[in-house]
Amino acid sequence: MKMKTTTNICKKIRNRLYNAISKHIGPDADWVQNHIAVCPRCQQRVASLGRVHLAISFIKSQPHSLDLLMRANTQAVTVLKHSLRDTPEAQKLKKELPEQNLFEKCAKYKSPVANAAACIAIVCLMKIGIFSSMQRFQTQSKQAVRSYYAANAGQDIADEIFTT
Amino acid sequence: MRSNAAALDLIWDAAILKTCDKTQRWVLPAMHNNGRELVTMLWRILGNEQDVCDAYQDTFLNLAHYHGGEKPKNIKAYLFRAANNAAVSILRKKIARKKLSNNLAQRQPQNPANRDIDSQNLQENLRYFITRLPEHLRNVITLRDFAEMPYVQIGKMLNISADTARVYRCKALQLLAVWMNRE
Numbered sequence: 467m468k469m470k471t472t473t474n475i476c477k478k479i480r481n482r483l484y485n486a487i488s489k490h491i492g493p494d495a496d497w498v499q500n501h502i503a504v505c506p507r508c509q510q511r512v513a514s515l516g517r518v519h520l521a522i523s524f525i526k527s528q529p530h531s532l533d534l535l536m537r538a539n540t541q542a543v544t545v546l547k548h549s550l551r552d553t554p555e556a557q558k559l560k561k562e563l564p565e566q567n568l569f570e571k572c573a574k575y576k577s578p579v580a581n582a583a584a585c586i587a588i589v590c591l592m593k594i595g596i597f598s599s600m601q602r603f604q605t606q607s608k609q610a611v612r613s614y615y616a617a618n619a620g621q622d623i624a625d626e627i628f629t630t
Numbered sequence: 631m632r633s634n635a636a637a638l639d640l641i642w643d644a645a646i647l648k649t650c651d652k653t654q655r656w657v658l659p660a661m662h663n664n665g666r667e668l669v670t671m672l673w674r675i676l677g678n679e680q681d682v683c684d685a686y687q688d689t690f691l692n693l694a695h696y697h698g699g700e701k702p703k704n705i706k707a708y709l710f711r712a713a714n715n716a717a718v719s720i721l722r723k724k725i726a727r728k729k730l731s732n733n734l735a736q737r738q739p740q741n742p743a744n745r746d747i748d749s750q751n752l753q754e755n756l757r758y759f760i761t762r763l764p765e766h767l768r769n770v771i772t773l774r775d776f777a778e779m780p781y782v783q784i785g786k787m788l789n790i791s792a793d794t795a796r797v798y799r800c801k802a803l804q805l806l807a808v809w810m811n812r813e
Contacts, residue, residue, distance in 0.1 A: 510811065511807070513811075514807035514808065514810060514811035515803060515804075515807045517752065517807065517810050517811070518756065518803055518806045518807050518810060519803075520752065521752040521753055521755065521756035521810070522756065522775050524749045524752060524753050525674050525677070525753050525756065525757075525776070526674060526775075526776075528673075528674075528677065528753075530669070530670075530673045530679060530682070531679065534669055534673065534679055534682060534683075535665055535666055535669045537679070537683055538665070538669050538672075538682060538683045538686040538687070539661060539665060539686075541683045541684075541686065541687045542661065542683075542686050542687045542689075542690040542691075543661075544687075545687055545690065545691045545694070546654070546657060546690070546694055547654060547694070550654060550655070550657065550658060553655075553658065555658040555659070555662070556658055558662075559658060559661055559662060559665070562662070562665065564666050564669075
């Protein structure tokens with residue numbers, strides 16, 4: 467248990483150090499960007515890395531047909547043993563379509579959940595934070611103005627103004 | 631006496647387990663559990679559906695014949711590495727065939743002005759240069775960028791640390807950038 471907490475602390479420190487260092491010596495650091503802006507060789511390097519990232523993004527954005535998994539399974543099952551080919555699991559695999567994982571299934575509920583959470587947060591803030599602090603601010607300012615009037619115009623006038 | 635019987639029982643259980651393993655029933659759950667990710671990775675490496683099916687078939691054929699039908703210790707690691715190798719060998723054959731046909735047809739080189747915006751050409755170039763990467767770098771870049779696995783998992787699969795995997799990917803990207811720039 468103690469070992470685990472120590473490891474967590476180490477990890478936190480490592481992450482903080484990494485974040486602190488990357489601000490100053492990472493590719494997004496100002497001095498690096500300033501240099502790239504004036505150095506043609508570095509610009510070329512950054513551009514070629516950008517091309518690789520662009521190509522990877524292009525490849526990742528290409529969708530395959532929905533029944534590809536089914537076809538691949540069907541073809542793969544044919545090379546397995548006869549005893550395996552005829553099992554119900556194999557038959558099921560031949561009809562398998564890509565299933566959405568839990569995260570993808572929940573993605574459609576993302577915006578309603580976010581809206582509901584925002585509403586709840588606003589209600590909580592209004593109930594707990596904003597209203598009480600507004601009220602406190604109002605009474606405190608009222609008292610300050612009353613004491614100002616009492617000091618400058620007299621207690622009677624201040625009482626008269628603030629009791630009505 | 632009792633302990634002897636227990637020992638015999640254990641031996642019997644082990645024998646049953648071994649014969650069960652020989653039936654290779656574990657291949658089907660492995661296909662069910664990893665199929666989707668494997669197909670996605672293969673599709674991204676190969677970009678052709680028939681090639682994906684062929685590489686997928688090769689992968690499971692290799693799995694079924696691994697050490698005479700034994701179950702690998704880490705099925706997922708084995709599957710992804712085997713799929714990677716199968717995909718790369720298919721890609722290499724395809725590139726060789728294409729080069730040959732291009733040589734025969736004596737095609738004119740492409741206009742360099744069009745090169746930058748041609749996404750198809752960019753993808754083909756990347757696939758070609760990925761096949762030229764050393765195996766350790768290629769494995770990391772395909773698992774990280776095409777199979778979208780975290781570095782920790784990649785490290786476990788390739789028996790390296792997550793930091794080493796990160797360094798390998800960085801090196802692979804640098805090499806690819808240099809090669810793609812020369813093209």
